[in-house]
Amino acid sequence: MTGTETPGGEARPKEHNQGLARSLIRVALPRWRGGRYSLSKLFFNFYLLAMGSFVAIAFTADFVISTAQRGITDDYARRFMRGTITLIEDELFRQPRRDWQKRVKELDEKFSYDLDIVERITLDRTLTPSQVIKLDAGDIAIDHDGDIMYHRLGTSNQVLVVGPLASNRNPELKDRLPLELRLRLLTWSLIGLIFAVALWFWIRPVWRDLEGLRQTALDLGDGHFEAISPPVRTQLFAPLSDTMNSMAERIRQLLATHRELSCGISHELRTPIARMRFALEMLSETTEPDERDRLWAMMEADLDELDQLIDTSLTYARFEREAPQAHFSSVKAAEWLSDEVDAVRLLGRQLEVNVDTARLPENLCIDLDRKAMPYALRNLLRNAFKYASKRITVNAELVGDNMLIHVDDDGIGIPPEEREHIFSAFTRLDRSRDRSTGGYGLGLAIARRVLELHGGTATADASPLGGARFTLTWKAHQ
Structure with a gap:
């Protein structure tokens, strides 16, 4: 199955997503296609507006000054002609x-x-x-x-x-007025010509930047999301160019996430749906109560698996799409860690789960998002529950300004070359693809997104217990 197929085999999500993105961009675009401006038209309109305003201001000022000076001129004329x-x-x-x-x-x-x-x-x-x-x-x-x-x-x-x-x-005296008028016309003509030349050299790079942004917007509207805005020649459009490039990058990320989710979910849905279909066929053919109960239990487990898949996928999509802001609050580190581990301890069945906060300063308070951080820690614990043989240890320490939480298990461990790759969505080790360990490859991806929200990171390494160690690291005081 390709990354654009649906569970039913129809190759629609990629085209549908790109079509939706194109529609959204075209709504935001100005109507350039139907009424495209030219450089000469833009220059002419701007020149008329600027020069007309300048002339109007000049004549208004001249009228006001002439009116104010008229009394002085009249007094001078009277004195001059009185004799x-x-x-x-x-x-x-x-x-x-x-x-x-x-x-x-x-x-x-x-x-x-x-x-x-x-x-x-x-x-x-x-x-x-x-x-x-x-x-x-x-x-x-x-x-x-x-x-x-x-x-x-x-x-x-x-x-x-x-x-x-x-x-x-x-x-x-008779020619004085026409001469003055000619001088004024000549002066204004020279001013208009000089202004036109200066305006042309100023507006030309502005137009080129507008053309580059317009072409980039059209490319994005046509679905070419790899398009980027060319370097601007004027700082006037630098913020707009950066914003457009950021928008294009965000669209590419959203489409990649959408395709990734569509592809991954389509794979994950097939297994429980196939098992449920098989169980229904078996259920219609058997009359033994014990077998019917076993098949009912299998279908209920598959429904729980589908529900968990949808919930986990929505959680991951929300972190990818919204990039929420962290809302930090101060908590007592040892007490918070113990409470979170106790909340999921029952999922560990017969495993020995220990919490070690001895290396933390007494009554240490740390800053974290009390809504998001539990996602990261619980996903690491669930991952450890799947692969641990007997023991899981959760310990915390303060290194400089950083808070570190380690989750160790004594399971199969992770090869060094795969320790970074497993934090990608829908990525699982080949030997883990069975019903007993299950999983969708989203838990570790969610954990890393939560730590990035805190300005930290999630990493994988070898555990002193012989299995895998997952570490959450972030600044203790934000």
Whole structure:
């Protein structure tokens, strides 16, 4: 049977697991396939957003500054033009009022900007209320839109109009605004070009990293779980790349564990199911009470074996899948060890089981997970019960900062070349594959996972009693 066959012989678990993983990854992937971005499109969108925001901020700041400076500029313009307007006003006052229009036209030919006289009432719709107040108070009112100044001539209803300053007769002032506009356009064009070049060289490696991550995600979604994210060129995506590689590695581990469990359980289920089928066939053919009772007992034992297999497999899968956090609590080492051994002592039948804590300091307290650690110790004891001939010894010692628990038996022992291999799931020594010793090759794997949870390890060696020694090692104080 291959590692992907089910008990019924159908080769489905591997494809089913990979299909499930692909489905989960594709749900998490963005919709790249249907609306794939290009580098130019990403650059263009980002450029418009960044440059548009920059221009909007600049123009807003310019408007705020111009508004704040307008009062200062108006005061300066009034002081600058007050002398000229006063001279024109004095010149007009020397003439009769009926000649003011004629005199203004004569003066208009001598100035580089327009001069005129209008009625006061005509300005109510041209000027703002604040400008009208200044005009009636004898001050100079300035129309910013037309670049025109207004000054009331004495107490009369006549108003002197000076401007617009940028007239045909003042080409320097007339061309000032277009020239300023051209300079602004040129400045902003240069800024936009420089920003575009800088943005291109900045966004190109970012795009390459995004492309690499996208391709890795697509490979994972297509079931190529050996794919890894390429080295990133920018530190911006380094955490995402590491996370994706960790995710891929975790998926590979989960699939390997799932295949391992599926393969191992399929092997283990066949034996008790075959025995039960045989017992049922024999039960239907016999009428002897003793034989029927024996067959019933065999089927009950097989059911117990199936129940234990499922429970042990679920325990192992939980440690492999969830990688739970240890919840440490302090216990008295000698007392805890004796209680745990007593809890499973009856499983040892006629075996002599001794606990030795003489080498531990008196009243020593150690840190452990009181829910997980019993799994490790009890699995080692059950393993010893299967192979011991007469004696089992459990002893503990404190070596430096490490707590060590040894489980020794006087059984067949373990060859040196197999002492590490037996901690893999569903691994058993060839000479142990019989109903008397049984087992599923999961107990020692669970023990090692529990010790890894504690930051320690589980190892196998030769025992002073002649059999095998299993040792649990972890820091006594976490």
